[in-house]
Amino acid sequence: MSPARTAIALAAGVLFASAVAAQARFPVDDINKGREQFHRTCSQCHGYNMVSSGTTAYDLRRFPVDDSGRFFNSVTNGKGGMPSFKDALTPEQMKLLWAYVGSRGGKEP
Numbered sequence: 599m600s601p602a603r604t605a606i607a608l609a610a611g612v613l614f615a616s617a618v619a620a621q622a623r624f625p626v627d628d629i630n631k632g633r634e635q636f637h638r639t640c641s642q643c644h645g646y647n648m649v650s651s652g653t654t655a656y657d658l659r660r661f662p663v664d665d666s667g668r669f670f671n672s673v674t675n676g677k678g679g680m681p682s683f684k685d686a687l688t689p690e691q692m693k694l695l696w697a698y699v700g701s702r703g704g705k706e707p
């Protein structure tokens with residue numbers, strides 16, 4: 599194989615591996631359902647597609663993706679200016695929301 603071809607093959611391998619890694623944590627379907635749920639119940643404070651200045655509500659694009667426990671706790675019990683969603687959302691809906699937020703909206707950190 600020529601060096602150029604080797605480089606292309608390597609790059610393709612890296613791209614493929616990262617695409618697989620991105621899908622490994624959350625199924626794409628869950629991320630998409632989470633996005634819909636997010637825009638029904640969260641975006642009025644946290645912004646469309648999680649885009650917010652972070653001045654009035656936490657900027658969720660910065661939420662630590664390795665801390666699902668903190669996510670579920672804050673959403674369940676509320677925090678500061680955020681209400682509790684204990685009675686408003688089922689555990690399944692919260693799981694879908696985490697797929698969306700925890701994958702940075704499907705982009706993975």
Ligand code: HEC
Nearest residue numbers: 639640643654655656668669672673677678679680683695
């Ligand atoms: C009424 C406005 C409002 C709504 C609706 C809202 N939030 Fe929040 N959220 C906030 C505010 C304000 C904070 C900052 C709380 C603080 O740190 O004092 C916050 C913080 C957070 C945090 C970070 C908490 C932490 O551990 O620091 C997460 C995660 C979060 N919101 C997720 C969600 C999700 C998911 C939804 C939809 C189910 C949602 N929020 C709906 C206002 C809102």
